[in-house]
Amino acid sequence: MSEGELATPFRERAGRAMRDTFLQEALGIATTKFIGLRREAFADFPEGDALRDRARAIKEAMLQRLDEHLERLAASVERLGGRVHYATTPEEARAIVLDIARRAGARTAVKSKSMASEEILLNEALEAAGVTPVETDLGEYIIQLAHERPSHIIAPAIHKTKGQVAELFARELKRRVAADPEALTQVARAELREKFLKADLGITGANFAVAETGTVVLVTNEGNGRMVTSLPRVHVAIMGVEKVVPSMTDLMIFLAILARSATGQKLSVYTTLVQGPRRAGELEGPDEFHLVLLDNGRIGELAGPLREALYCLRCGACLNVCPVYRQIGGHAYGHTYPGPIGILLTAMLSGPAAVRDLAHASSLCGACVDACPVRIDIPRMLLGLRRELDERRLAPWGERIAFGLLARLLARPRLYRLAARVGRLLQRPFARDGAVRGLPLALGNWTQRRDLPVIAPRTFQERWAALRREDRR
Amino acid sequence: MSAPRRVSLMITCLGDLFFPEVGMSMVRLLRRLGVAVECPSGQTCCGMPLFNSGYHREAAAVAARTLDLFRDAEHVIVPSGSCAYMVKHEYPGLLAATPAARRAAESLAARTWELSQFLVRVLGVRELTSAVKGRVTYHDSCHLLRGLGESEAPRTLLQALPGVELVELPGADECCGFGGSFAVRLPEVSAGILDRKLANVEATGAGCVVACDAGCLMQLGGGLRRRGSRVRPLHLAELLGGDGT
Numbered sequence: 222m223s224e225g226e227l228a229t230p231f232r233e234r235a236g237r238a239m240r241d242t243f244l245q246e247a248l249g250i251a252t253t254k255f256i257g258l259r260r261e262a263f264a265d266f267p268e269g270d271a272l273r274d275r276a277r278a279i280k281e282a283m284l285q286r287l288d289e290h291l292e293r294l295a296a297s298v299e300r301l302g303g304r305v306h307y308a309t310t311p312e313e314a315r316a317i318v319l320d321i322a323r324r325a326g327a328r329t330a331v332k333s334k335s336m337a338s339e340e341i342l343l344n345e346a347l348e349a350a351g352v353t354p355v356e357t358d359l360g361e362y363i364i365q366l367a368h369e370r371p372s373h374i375i376a377p378a379i380h381k382t383k384g385q386v387a388e389l390f391a392r393e394l395k396r397r398v399a400a401d402p403e404a405l406t407q408v409a410r411a412e413l414r415e416k417f418l419k420a421d422l423g424i425t426g427a428n429f430a431v432a433e434t435g436t437v438v439l440v441t442n443e444g445n446g447r448m449v450t451s452l453p454r455v456h457v458a459i460m461g462v463e464k465v466v467p468s469m470t471d472l473m474i475f476l477a478i479l480a481r482s483a484t485g486q487k488l489s490v491y492t493t494l495v496q497g498p499r500r501a502g503e504l505e506g507p508d509e510f511h512l513v514l515l516d517n518g519r520i521g522e523l524a525g526p527l528r529e530a531l532y533c534l535r536c537g538a539c540l541n542v543c544p545v546y547r548q549i550g551g552h553a554y555g556h557t558y559p560g561p562i563g564i565l566l567t568a569m570l571s572g573p574a575a576v577r578d579l580a581h582a583s584s585l586c587g588a589c590v591d592a593c594p595v596r597i598d599i600p601r602m603l604l605g606l607r608r609e610l611d612e613r614r615l616a617p618w619g620e621r622i623a624f625g626l627l628a629r630l631l632a633r634p635r636l637y638r639l640a641a642r643v644g645r646l647l648q649r650p651f652a653r654d655g656a657v658r659g660l661p662l663a664l665g666n667w668t669q670r671r672d673l674p675v676i677a678p679r680t681f682q683e684r685w686a687a688l689r690r691e692d693r694r
Numbered sequence: 695m696s697a698p699r700r701v702s703l704m705i706t707c708l709g710d711l712f713f714p715e716v717g718m719s720m721v722r723l724l725r726r727l728g729v730a731v732e733c734p735s736g737q738t739c740c741g742m743p744l745f746n747s748g749y750h751r752e753a754a755a756v757a758a759r760t761l762d763l764f765r766d767a768e769h770v771i772v773p774s775g776s777c778a779y780m781v782k783h784e785y786p787g788l789l790a791a792t793p794a795a796r797r798a799a800e801s802l803a804a805r806t807w808e809l810s811q812f813l814v815r816v817l818g819v820r821e822l823t824s825a826v827k828g829r830v831t832y833h834d835s836c837h838l839l840r841g842l843g844e845s846e847a848p849r850t851l852l853q854a855l856p857g858v859e860l861v862e863l864p865g866a867d868e869c870c871g872f873g874g875s876f877a878v879r880l881p882e883v884s885a886g887i888l889d890r891k892l893a894n895v896e897a898t899g900a901g902c903v904v905a906c907d908a909g910c911l912m913q914l915g916g917g918l919r920r921r922g923s924r925v926r927p928l929h930l931a932e933l934l935g936g937d938g939t
Contacts, residue, residue: 235883239886581875581879584876585836587837588869628755634735667916671888682735684718
């Protein structure tokens with residue numbers, strides 16, 4: 222999303238998304254489908270709950286010794302003949318990848334879906350350096366053609382209907398295709414095959430990296446990850462430092478819950494395990510393998526209040542079940558990572574001030590915690606962020622005054638009773654048959670689409686007092 | 695545990711101001727069950743609106759008052775899952791300034807019950823009568839369902855009511871879009887979530903939608919009324935303790 226877009230207040234961005242009928246259609250269908258698939262997958266998997274607890278415990282323990290696991294991972298990768306790079310900032314990460322591309326003389330880079338590469342805005346940097354990035358995940362390919370950003374962590378083009386994709390292909394590829402997923406996929410497949418064959422550089426993310434073996438693990442459904450990691454001469458994998466897992470045994474636990482949470486599959490169609498560059502005697506694989514370990518605010522949060530967000534496996538389950546995400550989709554959030562977990566990751570990567578509005582983009586319903594494979598307590602951390610926004614005086618002044626008044630009123634019963642009486646007078650012009658409509662100012666936000674019950678002629682506590690008098694008689 | 699004979703009612707701000715009939719129904723119901731009801735005077739609110747918006751210091755002051763009001767109560771009965779959740783799960787952390795305050799908050803937390811849980815899990819009530827007959831559906835409030843882990847107690851009671859047919863609400867466990875100040879901070883989103891919920895409610899063909907949370911009822915009721923729906927929003931207490939009118 223451009224700077225200009227972010228200047229639009231969040232509420233307006235959300236409202237715009239809600240008026241987009243294509244988006245609403247696409248979102249409704251896709252999130253409902255994902256919810257059902259996930260539910261069925263876990264209903265069929267009695268050990269699922271115990272594995273989720275195990276996975277969470279592994280993440281917790283791993284992050285306490287992150288430095289050791291990263292060192293071990295680096296040693297393993299180097300033993301396999303790969304190179305490991307550390308990037309503290311997005312700028313450093315981009316510079317590392319551009320340097321690798323320059324040395325390889327790369328003109329075209331094929332990419333497998335990677336949120337980390339989105340986070341560091343890699344495509345823009347590659348283009349500026351004269352390297353053409355080509356997204357090869359179908360969803361990513363679609364949004365690259367449309368010059369957009371992903372709107373979901375695992376389904377980047379979730380906001381598009383198949384009709385829109387057919388139109389996009391007609392416009393950008395000059396190919397008339399029916400609005401049929403299979404036909405559209407065939408076209409993309411043919412286009413991409415060419416790109417795979419001529420690319421000099423393959424860029425991927427990493428769903429996991431195993432410290433003990435140096436294995437980088439990619440989970441895909443299209444097999445494009447396998448092409449990206451085997452056809453080009455050079456492979457660069459970029460991953461957030463928190464994606465390291467200690468052992469292969471640990472990996473199995475994560476794999477058992479990741480696809481089930483994301484798409485309801487037992488396993489994704491392809492689980493690609495990459496171990497360094499091609500070795501002597503091997504027929505395929507790159508000449509060079511690079512692993513870029515990205516910090517970008519993560520290490521600073523290891524002991525911070527958002528620490529738990531580092532457990533995230535990027536399955537997207539919390540997006541699908543979030544009532545807010547289901548209304549507005551991913552773009553309205555305005556940052557790389559959308560949805561409930563995205564709010565926390567944005568705060569981690571860009572600081573709490575960046576989520577001044579987003580911290581309130583949740584009804585705190587808790588559906589995300591239930592769906593999260595590692596039970597990240599997202600509402601708890603949103604509450605913490607809201608508290609921080611208040612304590613650092615980052616909340617709007619109008620709101621701070623309103624809540625200051627409310628606090629006084631709720632701490633003093635006489636004031637509370639007076640407010641009830643005043644409210645009863647003030648509501649009169651707006652009340653009819655026990656309901657209030659057309660209220661002004663912020664209260665109008667309620668009555669715009671809903672009636673508000675009137676403040677009762679006698680509050681419960683007034684009626685209770687009368688009842689007690691009767692009882693005593 | 696022998697059946698409690700005396701309880702204290704925490705009416706909550708929404709219950710006090712907007713839904714006094716819910717409180718009156720609770721009193722009638724509990725008295726009918728042979729339980730004496732008290733209602734400490736000077737009640738305002740549990741403090742959740744402040745807490746959820748990040749104003750924790752202010753919320754703690756309100757919570758400390760509530761704690762004092764119910765210090766000697768044997769059982770505290772709350773008509774809203776969200777307020778019960780606030781007392782049971784947030785008060786101990788919020789009032790942790792001194793060990794004594796924390797202990798008092800933990801004690802209150804252990805004595806506090808959402809109404810349906812109290813009826814089923816403490817009193818062991820199974821058979822009641824309903825003021826409303828016909829087909830009803832039930833909406834799970836998020837804090838009662840996921841916060842307090844309760845989906846059974848209200849359904850147990852509703853299923854046992856003679857003349858009442860409980861039909862499951864599709865997506866019963868999905869949020870209604872209330873979320874406290876969320877409903878006015880992002881009214882369009884909140885109302886959009888509500889639209890989905892109400893479409894599901896109306897598809898059940900039920901004459902009323904029952905909930906155990908005044909916040910949800912304000913949201914559901916506000917939406918139903920605005921669209922001129924014939925579906926009535928009712929608190930569980932209004933079914934169980936209605937005065938027959």
